[in-house]
Amino acid sequence: LQKDSDEGMLHAAQHGIIEFINAMRKANPELLEAVDRCNRGIFSYAVLHPQLGPSSDRDTRSGAALQMQREIQWFKAVEKVVHPKFKEAKNVDGKKPHEIFTENHDELVKLGEKWAKDTATSFTIVGTLITTIMFAAAFTVPGGNDQDTGLPIFLHDNIFTTFLIADAFSLFTSAASVLIFIGILTSRYAEKDFLRSLPWKLLFGLWFLFLSVCSMIVAFCASITMILKGYRTYKWFIVGPTMSLGSIPIMVLVVSQLRLMYEILHSTRKNPISSIRN
Numbered sequence: 001l002q003k004d005s006d007e008g009m010l011h012a013a014q015h016g017i018i019e020f021i022n023a024m025r026k027a028n029p030e031l032l033e034a035v036d037r038c039n040r041g042i043f044s045y046a047v048l049h050p051q052l053g054p055s056s057d058r059d060t061r062s063g064a065a066l067q068m069q070r071e072i073q074w075f076k077a078v079e080k081v082v083h084p085k086f087k088e089a090k091n092v093d094g095k096k097p098h099e100i101f102t103e104n105h106d107e108l109v110k111l112g113e114k115w116a117k118d119t120a121t122s123f124t125i126v127g128t129l130i131t132t133i134m135f136a137a138a139f140t141v142p143g144g145n146d147q148d149t150g151l152p153i154f155l156h157d158n159i160f161t162t163f164l165i166a167d168a169f170s171l172f173t174s175a176a177s178v179l180i181f182i183g184i185l186t187s188r189y190a191e192k193d194f195l196r197s198l199p200w201k202l203l204f205g206l207w208f209l210f211l212s213v214c215s216m217i218v219a220f221c222a223s224i225t226m227i228l229k230g231y232r233t234y235k236w237f238i239v240g241p242t243m244s245l246g247s248i249p250i251m252v253l254v255v256s257q258l259r260l261m262y263e264i265l266h267s268t269r270k271n272p273i274s275s276i277r278n
Helices: 002-015 018-027 029-033 042-048 055-059 064-081 097-104 106-139 158-185 197-227 235-269
Strands: none
Touching: 002 018, 064 106, 064 197, 064 235, 097 106, 106 158, 106 197, 158 197, 197 235
């Protein structure tokens, strides 16, 4: 029975079934010391098999960076439940578990770095364009300026206030997203960065970019409304369809990036590490 239990623990470690290991640990802590014929324990099994997460979970990951995040999560999850002496144990080559893990995931780290840089570069270009457009719009207000005072003609119009707020909000959020994506591009891409630092930066960068696009559309619709303010007869025949068309970029952005944002948030906040905490 003891032999079967040890084999079960090693098999669970090999396939990343942390819930089983945790349940058996609570029932009998001595099972954490299970070893095979080569004196390899649970931690060694987990490290020697780099695909620590379930295959179904890995297949749904959008990029190599998130796959690397999952690998680190499972590694740390196993590290939480094994006996402390196994964390510093060395194999026949004199290597510790963490050293073996780093070697086995060297290629995935490189792929994750490439994916993160390519993604950040694409979003940086979009954010820079929005920042440039909204900065220019702040000094070329709709309707122009009064020749005597130099103030905007629609200064006291509520729609103009909406335009200013939307323009400023879009400018600041797009600039913030660009700075965040630049931070991703200049990151060290150390192994630990894939656990929280890079995912959170990417998530906040996407969120600020999404807000900047939404506020840019609001500023555009407000601008069109002010320009057509004198054409009472046909104004809403133009403004209405324009606002409807303005929602298309927002819907496209939501459809294309919402899944990635949700996946980053879900994988970073709810990971295997939290499931084994006492």
